[in-house]
Amino acid sequence: EPEVTQTPSHQVTQMGQEVILxxxxxxxxxxxxxxxxxxxxxVEFLVSFYNNEISEKSEIFDDQFSVERPDGSNFTLKIRxxxxxxxxxxFCASNGRGRYGYTFGSGTRLTVV
Amino acid sequence: xxxxxxxxxxxxVPEGATVAFNCTYSNSASQSFFWYRQDCxxxxxxxxxxxxxxxxxxxxxxQLNRASxxxxxxxxxxxxxxxxxxxCVVTKPSGGSYIPTFGRGTSLIVHP
Numbered sequence: 346e347p348e349v350t351q352t353p354s355h356q357v358t359q360m361g362q363e364v365i366l367x368x369x370x371x372x373x374x375x376x377x378x379x380x381x382x383x384x385x386x387x388v389e390f391l392v393s394f395y396n397n398e399i400s401e402k403s404e405i406f407d408d409q410f411s412v413e414r415p416d417g418s419n420f421t422l423k424i425r426x427x428x429x430x431x432x433x434x435x436f437c438a439s440n441g442r443g444r445y446g447y448t449f450g451s452g453t454r455l456t457v458v
Numbered sequence: 459x460x461x462x463x464x465x466x467x468x469x470x471v472p473e474g475a476t477v478a479f480n481c482t483y484s485n486s487a488s489q490s491f492f493w494y495r496q497d498c499x500x501x502x503x504x505x506x507x508x509x510x511x512x513x514x515x516x517x518x519x520x521q522l523n524r525a526s527x528x529x530x531x532x533x534x535x536x537x538x539x540x541x542x543x544x545x546c547v548v549t550k551p552s553g554g555s556y557i558p559t560f561g562r563g564t565s566l567i568v569h570p
Binding site: 378380386387388389390393395400401434436438446447449450451452454 | 552
């Protein structure tokens with residue numbers, strides 16, 4: 346079964362540092378998403394990406410965040426200057442038709458110290 | 459009103475029991491509906507899509523009531539392995555695509 350792959354599985358970073366979270370979506374999928382889940386809380390939408398541009402973003406996705414699809418396979422989320430409250434699980438998801446069957450990666454656990 | 463609302467539980471049931479979860483959503487333009495399962499510190503995994511006519515997959519039955527903006531999941535003959543958090547997911551249209559929006563989840567604990 347096709348998978349969404351995320352690396353690293355766990356990243357510890359110092360406050361103020363930049364981090365890049367990486368995702369390899371399913372190869373024939375067209376829609377890509379980043380979500381985050383703070384421990385004990387709900388899964389929150391960050392951003393969606395289609396046709397090499399952001400199609401929607403939430404109020405969480407401020408100027409500190411950016412996304413890229415640099416090479417046609419990777420999909421990255423960059424946090425420019427991490428804050429303690431950025432500590433969370435970050436999930437990448439992809440979808441082939443824009444409606445059905447959203448597949449999630451196993452997540453990157455980001456810990457900001 | 460929250461976009462997607464679920465009773466957080468936990469629902470604590472014995473093996474073999476039947477348990478039902480409910481979910482309501484606020485956006486009447488929502489297009490697609492799903493139940494996902496999430497184990498502790500793992501990613502959400504698709505359990506089943508929910509169709510207007512209702513659908514069944516083994517021990518799991520999902521129902522959708524668009525008029526009431528309400529979705530349900532019924533689990534029959536609960537197994538220990540069903541213990542997890544069940545996430546109601548609703549997609550809303552946005553900019554030509556659809557954004558999956560999650561409820562907070564309902565926790566299920568199945569005990570021997």
